[in-house]
Amino acid sequence: MGRIIKMAFCYIMVSISVQSIGQTVIKMRKQGNVYILPCTVNGCLLNMFFDTGADDVSISLTEAQKMMQKGFLTESDIVGKESYKTASGDIAEGTKINIRKITFAGLEINNVAASVMNTHDAPLLFGQSAIGKLGKIQIDPEDNTLTVFKGKGTYDYSKSEDDTKNEVAIAKDENTYRESNKESSPYTPSEKAVSVTSLRRVMSLKIDRQGGANGANIAWHSVQRRYYAAMAGNGSFPMEVFDANGKMISPDDLSTLFDVRGLWYNSSAKKLQANGYNNAGWVEYTLDAKGMPVAISKINVPASQPDNQSVGAFDADNQLIYFYDMQSTGIEPHRIKDGITYKTVRLYLGAKSMTETGQADEAESKYNYSENAIIYSGIPQAEIGLLNVRDKQIELYDISTGLMVKTFKLPDDAPVQSSLNFSYANGIYWLFDKTERVWQGYK
Numbered sequence: 001m002g003r004i005i006k007m008a009f010c011y012i013m014v015s016i017s018v019q020s021i022g023q024t025v026i027k028m029r030k031q032g033n034v035y036i037l038p039c040t041v042n043g044c045l046l047n048m049f050f051d052t053g054a055d056d057v058s059i060s061l062t063e064a065q066k067m068m069q070k071g072f073l074t075e076s077d078i079v080g081k082e083s084y085k086t087a088s089g090d091i092a093e094g095t096k097i098n099i100r101k102i103t104f105a106g107l108e109i110n111n112v113a114a115s116v117m118n119t120h121d122a123p124l125l126f127g128q129s130a131i132g133k134l135g136k137i138q139i140d141p142e143d144n145t146l147t148v149f150k151g152k153g154t155y156d157y158s159k160s161e162d163d164t165k166n167e168v169a170i171a172k173d174e175n176t177y178r179e180s181n182k183e184s185s186p187y188t189p190s191e192k193a194v195s196v197t198s199l200r201r202v203m204s205l206k207i208d209r210q211g212g213a214n215g216a217n218i219a220w221h222s223v224q225r226r227y228y229a230a231m232a233g234n235g236s237f238p239m240e241v242f243d244a245n246g247k248m249i250s251p252d253d254l255s256t257l258f259d260v261r262g263l264w265y266n267s268s269a270k271k272l273q274a275n276g277y278n279n280a281g282w283v284e285y286t287l288d289a290k291g292m293p294v295a296i297s298k299i300n301v302p303a304s305q306p307d308n309q310s311v312g313a314f315d316a317d318n319q320l321i322y323f324y325d326m327q328s329t330g331i332e333p334h335r336i337k338d339g340i341t342y343k344t345v346r347l348y349l350g351a352k353s354m355t356e357t358g359q360a361d362e363a364e365s366k367y368n369y370s371e372n373a374i375i376y377s378g379i380p381q382a383e384i385g386l387l388n389v390r391d392k393q394i395e396l397y398d399i400s401t402g403l404m405v406k407t408f409k410l411p412d413d414a415p416v417q418s419s420l421n422f423s424y425a426n427g428i429y430w431l432f433d434k435t436e437r438v439w440q441g442y443k
Helices: 002-021 061-069 128-134 362-368
Strands: 024-027 029-031 034-041 044-050 057-060 078-085 091-104 107-117 137-140 145-148 153-156 195-198 201-206 214-221 226-232 239-243 260-266 271-276 282-287 293-298 313-315 320-325 330-335 369-376 384-388 393-397 404-409 422-425 428-433 438-442
Touching: 044 061, 057 061, 061 107, 107 128, 201 428, 214 271, 214 428, 226 260, 260 313, 313 369, 320 369, 362 369, 369 422
Parallel strands: 024 153, 057 107, 195 404, 214 260, 214 422
Antiparallel strands: 024 145, 029 034, 034 044, 034 091, 078 091, 091 107, 137 145, 201 438, 214 226, 226 239, 260 271, 271 282, 282 293, 313 320, 320 330, 369 384, 384 393, 393 404, 422 428, 428 438
16 A cells, blocks of 8 residues: 555656646747747847857847837947858948847746847847757757747747738848838848859869769869769769869779768868768768778768758858758758758849849749759859759859859850759869760869
8 A cells, every 4th residue: 555655656746747847839930941939029029030050149230220219228238349240251240239038938038148230131030049048949840849848838920920010020131031021121232243254164074984874963172182073873873083183093893882962072070071862861971091982971960951852062161051942942051060951041043133033934934943953152242053054054142142143154065954963163163964974174
């Protein structure tokens, strides 16, 4: 009898303990790949992007000025000045503030470090300075829920698409811009002159062995000073290695060991890395003393991509992998260290200014471009490259505005494909000739 009472007592104590933990489940609205979280900031209602990759809470100059006028921010909340890096890579000055209180879904956090960006079009970010104060959280991308392991209750914010009581637009960031806010938005990026340059063939890398119909990608290893060219479709297909002059130096039995799509050299990790087909994830190669790939190991992060055939383009400075989503004409940035997906960046195909966007044929124009292969150029304000198959040209886009800023015309005989077979390595644009089985390099 005593044992039964003890067991019952333990069960009651465990139940009380579990119940006392509590959790708050929040169904967020998803716009593209961005989660939107309505919250009050010092009593002012703002819809913010829930961004685990942002260091701080940040608001634009527009919102800060409105909050100052209505008393939600005061001079005593201003901490000082700070420098920050813009999306285009420039260093700008902003204002550091202290947010006294943020509330949402029955939760409250206090004294949150935040930044006022010195631009009127900066996005509203709910970053780590606030997220870190929530304690343990969990994001479920399957049903767009945020679970905070404190508080209690279930909140559904997914249907608040048209919150007319808000004094500010939900999406100030042009990357997730809503047409309904177009007239009131102060975001009007200036038109830039698009430079047009003709490319000429400067190099060829011949794939002598059979296996695979499509070229996956080329990587330039800046330490080994070698090109690594992978075929797509099977881990047994050829991986060929070439010296800086284009001479093949790989053995006859060298294979990719992995169904490669994107391939790059990560100078920070000092590894040759790749993303694979479908849900194969990301891997890195072990090289032998001669610089030949002999083994792969999985990069253990929750990797994802918008399409089975997505070719990853690597940004070494920010340690990001970019994927292209043809359906939304958006760029998905993924952080390589943990697989976190940042908000999608909209590209306005062929548009040189915002006045050229939203045209009737915009939905059809996406079929003029490679479906899944993009490049990262590393050129400030011209970072992302797309292959325009119809016009036989490579177009570079400013990732901060989504507008086209540079055009490179290809020769008439350049091999262009609507899928895969497009790469950028060592300052050279590469196209794979499927008939001749050769990567042609243009500069």
